[in-house]
Amino acid sequence: MLRAAAVVEKLGIPAASIISSHFLKQAEIVKKGLGVPVSIGVYPGVPLLDSDEVLAKKVNDVLAPGLLNGLVGEVPQDAATEGALDPAPGSIVFRGTLNEVQDHFHRQMWSDGLPVIPPTRDAVDAFLRYTDRRPDDVLCAIPQEGREASILSIAVNGVMSGCRPEYMPVLIAIIEALADPVYRIEDSGSTPGWEPLVILNGPLARELDFNFGQGMMRFGRQANTSVGRFVRLYLRNVCGFRVPPGAGDKGSIGQSMLVAMAEDEAAAKAMGWPTYAQDKGYGADENVVSVRSAISVSGPMYTAGTSALDHVKVWAEMLTQSFGYWAFTAFKTGEWYPLVVAGPGVAQVIAAEWSKEQVRTYLRDHIQVPAEQAQRYARMGSTPTFTFEHYVEEGMLPAEYAASPDMERMVKPVLNPSFIDILLAGDPGRNQSRAYLCNHIQGPPVSKAVKLPANWSSLRSAARNIP
Amino acid sequence: MTNATSSEPQYEVLWPSTRKAVKSRAAAPRLADLNGKVVCELWDILFRGDTIYPMVREYIRARYPGVKFIxxxxxxxxxxxxxxxxxxxxxxxxxxxxADAVIAGIGA
Structure with a gap:
């Protein structure tokens, strides 16, 4: 609500925002990126855990007086030093030994807790050679602190993460995708604690040695691991999403960074299925970075049999079990994007009978949850006023979702088969798949083409080889 | 960590963040009196706002009977x-x- 309040303030109208006391530190970070000071009325504690009597007392004793003061009291001010003490981009901020650099970066909260590669001028310059863009080129003002998403900042965090210089075109495309307004990077610090997931398609995946086979989502391959780490470091250092003792990342429990993913494109081609990037409208030989949020990961989905239905039926059951409680977010927003990472052997059996479109349609029709469960969980999580009727009235859901008063009826969270993505990867020698779920409108799938520098070939032939 | 020794390499490192791209401007002037003023309510349909907003209205009306809420x-x-x-x-x-003023909520 601070973003809305800032819009109001810029219109010359005073606004006061209601914030729970446990969100004040995050609010301080969000305020930095708004460009205007805002007034806050504080609700002490968690409104969803208070009795009606306690809630009334807190509103009357604390919140309402705070809101009133925000409208008729003193004009809110930013801290006078806000942004004024920042170093100049590209400046040397510390000189020391390897251990001293680590300690300094930890103190400044510029690290994810693991040691970082020191971003020296030479190391950063090596990355900058892999782009035709200038170091001071700015992609955009990136939320949530409203800082410049510069090419230089991408290179510095790429070095720190343990990336190789030749990953630089991929790193730039990742930030372009994360900064796309559709992705809503500003919601990266929301309490569900979702994590960005990067997918690389195209010949670059093989050339840069991304693992798309057995163990592809494990730490262990430099490309997958360091690129995944880069995303988390960029979210901390440029966007301002930090867990305590920092602020800005309000993931209540959160989850660990995800290593970057790539697709077994040879397998897809052999069975006649389009790749993930082709599904997004790109050519078969284009290098494409895709990002999407991952709020939840299924268990391993083992399936057996010689018909498509043998496998896809279990997928539908396991997606329902893994993600069913989160279906209420689909009913509130109309958006819910599952990703099935299909084992190549399993996909081969399915592809012999069904197109990807048929798989999507089956899953859309067979992932179903009880209406009562969705409503009950929505009311617990955040939305005590949740009803299907409300979201039908708002036009978020088709009329059929409120056609029956029977709360035991089954409802489908995937409104459109095109919301389901399928990617081929994993162990070709095992009959296992896995599924990932986006956090509704927060981090929906976004793809960007990777732009290689004009001298890519000569740079690559001069580069040190991957051991 | 360990103390530095003269034989250890030294690293000069760059800042991993970037400068602010958003220039701050002043907030709107506050009101001297809410009587005769219009206060608009913005709600994100979260966290018991259906209960909280009526209470806030009542609290403010008790002090400024001439206030109008939207x-x-x-x-x-x-x-x-x-x-x-x-x-x-x-x-x-x-x-x-x-609108003369706005109340926006709820972040929790």
């Missing part, structure tokens, strides 16, 4: 799938209702 339903849910459309339409709606 219900959140006039503006739509500014959080969620339609946030950007709702925010885009906000200036015209605030103008329509002759």
């Amino acid at each position: 219900d959140h339903k006039e503006f739509g849910n500014f959080h969620g799938a339609r946030e950007r459309d709702v925010i885009k339409a906000l200036p015209a709606k605030l103008k329509k209702f002759k």
